[in-house]
Amino acid sequence: MKLLKFPSLVQQKIIKFIEFDNLLVLSFCSKRTRYLIQSLQRYQWMNIKFVRYSFEWEDKIWVWVRLGNKIEGFSLSPTTLEQSVITPMEVFEMGPEISICFHSEGNYIYDKEQKHLVVHGIHDYLYQFLGSSSIDYEIKTENELPPSLKNINRTSIKVPENTTAEKLEACFTASSNQEYIQVDGDFNGILSTNSVIYGAKHLRVILKGDHGDEILLRFKGNRLQFHSTNFNDSNISQFLKKWKSTQGFQNLKSLMINSSDYKNYDAAELLKDMSDKLIIQIIFFISIGE
Amino acid sequence: MxxxxxxxxxxxxxxxxxxxxxxxxxxxxxxxxxxxxxxxxxxxxxxxxxxxxxxxxxxxxxxxxxxxxxxxxxxxxxxxxxxxxxxxxxxxxxxxxxxxxxxxxxxxxxxxxxxxxxxxxxxxxxxxxxxxxxxxxITLPTAEELEAKQKVEEKKAAAAKKVAEKAAETAEKTETLEELPVQQLVQTTRNKLTRKYLSFSNE
Known part of the structure; x- marks a missing residue:
């Protein structure tokens, strides 16, 4: 059956019925199939909200694509003892030197020694294949530092134990201007002095430590959220004074501090004179700790 | 019906x-x-x-x-x-x-x-x-088939080029042939005029 010989309308209908993971495999078949898919799906792909690389436990990686209200994707599993040998296939335009191959519908296996190379290859392919116009490319990790990929808009990292500020910083080298960064896990709150994390438009820190003040005072973006973080009261007051008096933090539109420890803040006093600023919300969730 | x-x-x-x-x-x-x-x-x-x-x-x-x-x-x-x-x-x-x-x-x-x-x-x-x-x-051609197809296309292109060259050569010849009577005509006219001039001068 010669797919490329069908009339365009028929090709379009066929492509429409093919799930994303199968469409990807079809795109590996030849340049012509890839161009065909790209040209027929161009309008459909304008509705892609994000492509997410999710690094999960035991070196499993999921790649999720959200298209309108649907989420489709495929997974990459590391080789196991039973399947220790990979016959590399030329998928995602990666040459035979990178050990990855198609395993079953929606699943590939790869050599975990080449994990970062594999992810780089997949991201480069998808970025070229799907385009970049309105798609958010995102990274989410469960307990590891991700590779530094280009053109990433959003990152959510669960930092593993003993991660240094430099190592964390290295994750953002290729994409330093991000829309959203979330840092969680074994994160002690210490960042490099000029960390690109301070420049994220929206930063969410889940930090059970005492270094929130530094982040608060150095943040350059417009939305900041803290969860479980402790602050020095004088620093909070100093920050708010600066913010209120337009002496600093001009980009900041919203601050949220969700503290688990009891603090006797005088919220009314702190928020006095804030109404004339471009502030959407400032919320202190202050609960009584045990 | x-x-x-x-x-x-x-x-x-x-x-x-x-x-x-x-x-x-x-x-x-x-x-x-x-x-x-x-x-x-x-x-x-x-x-x-x-x-x-x-x-x-x-x-x-x-x-x-x-x-x-x-x-x-x-x-x-x-x-x-x-x-x-x-x-x-x-x-x-x-x-x-x-x-x-x-x-x-x-x-x-x-x-x-x-x-x-x-x-x-x-x-x-x-x-x-x-x-x-x-x-x-989906019956996509294999790499060997694509290579064979490319060879056929190259042969076709070479043959077409040869035909085009031959046609151009023939056209050139035709042009020369067509030009010949004109040149002859020019020459004849020139000769006639020269003769006329000479006879006029002699008179």
Whole structure:
């Protein structure tokens, strides 16, 4: 059956019925199939909200694509003892030197020694294949530092134990201007002095430590959220004074501090004179700790 | 033969590529948007020529239309798992060539339900396959075939170039030949004028 010989309308209908993971495999078949898919799906792909690389436990990686209200994707599993040998296939335009191959519908296996190379290859392919116009490319990790990929808009990292500020910083080298960064896990709150994390438009820190003040005072973006973080009261007051008096933090539109420890803040006093600023919300969730 | 005041009893004559004709009910034909656009309001005077498709293909397509006359209005493709036994038999008894012809005819006749089912069926054929298996299903040329094709094309291009060069050479020669009488004429005229001048001067 010669797919490329069908009339365009028929090709379009066929492509429409093919799930994303199968469409990807079809795109590996030849340049012509890839161009065909790209040209027929161009309008459909304008509705892609994000492509997410999710690094999960035991070196499993999921790649999720959200298209309108649907989420489709495929997974990459590391080789196991039973399947220790990979016959590399030329998928995602990666040459035979990178050990990855198609395993079953929606699943590939790869050599975990080449994990970062594999992810780089997949991201480069998808970025070229799907385009970049309105798609958010995102990274989410469960307990590891991700590779530094280009053109990433959003990152959510669960930092593993003993991660240094430099190592964390290295994750953002290729994409330093991000829309959203979330840092969680074994994160002690210490960042490099000029960390690109301070420049994220929206930063969410889940930090059970005492270094929130530094982040608060150095943040350059417009939305900041803290969860479980402790602050020095004088620093909070100093920050708010600066913010209120337009002496600093001009980009900041919203601050949220969700503290688990009891603090006797005088919220009314702190928020006095804030109404004339471009502030959407400032919320202190202050609960009584045990 | 046919009437624009269509009812399910009205039969239309369809002509295939072989020149054969056969009956199809108006109700079945009305599932074709192409028919609706071309003939529904004006009627057809004589057999309707769908002569790009053979009789077997057209009969298969209209068999489907006759069967689905009483089905509810089309509201998007059914999942293949929800297809009736009749539908499954309909698809399963076709060989690949017939299946492709049916898709093309159904696409031309713009029978949305049948075209969608066929396309979904092809999409299912590709499901879960790896690259090599997909290449087989959609009959993509292999690297060797592409190379062979490229060689043929190169040979063709070389032959075409030779022909073009020969044609240019011939044209050049023709041009020279055509130019010859003109040159001769110029020379003759010049000679005549010279003679005239000389004779005038002598006088």
């Amino acid at each position: 046919t009437s624009p005041a269509s009812s399910s009893e009205v039969k239309y004559l369809i002509e295939s590529s072989e020149g054969n004709t056969f009956d199809v009910s108006g109700a079945a034909l009305r599932q074709s948007n192409t028919f609706n656009a071309m003939f529904l309001n004006i009627g057809a005077d004589g057999p309707i020529p769908f002569t790009d498709y053979n009789e077997a293909t057209l009969k298969k397509v209209f068999e489907y239309c006759e069967h689905s006359v009483n089905e509810e209005n089309y509201s998007g493709p059914k999942h293949q798992d929800d297809l009736s036994k009749w539908d499954l038999n309909f698809f399963n008894e076709m060989d690949q060539k017939m299946f492709i012809d049916v898709i093309n005819a159904s696409n031309f006749l713009d029978i949305e339900r049948l075209t969608s089912y066929c396309c979904e069926r092809i999409a299912r054929m590709l499901r879960g396959k790896n690259t090599q298996e997909m290449i087989k299903v």
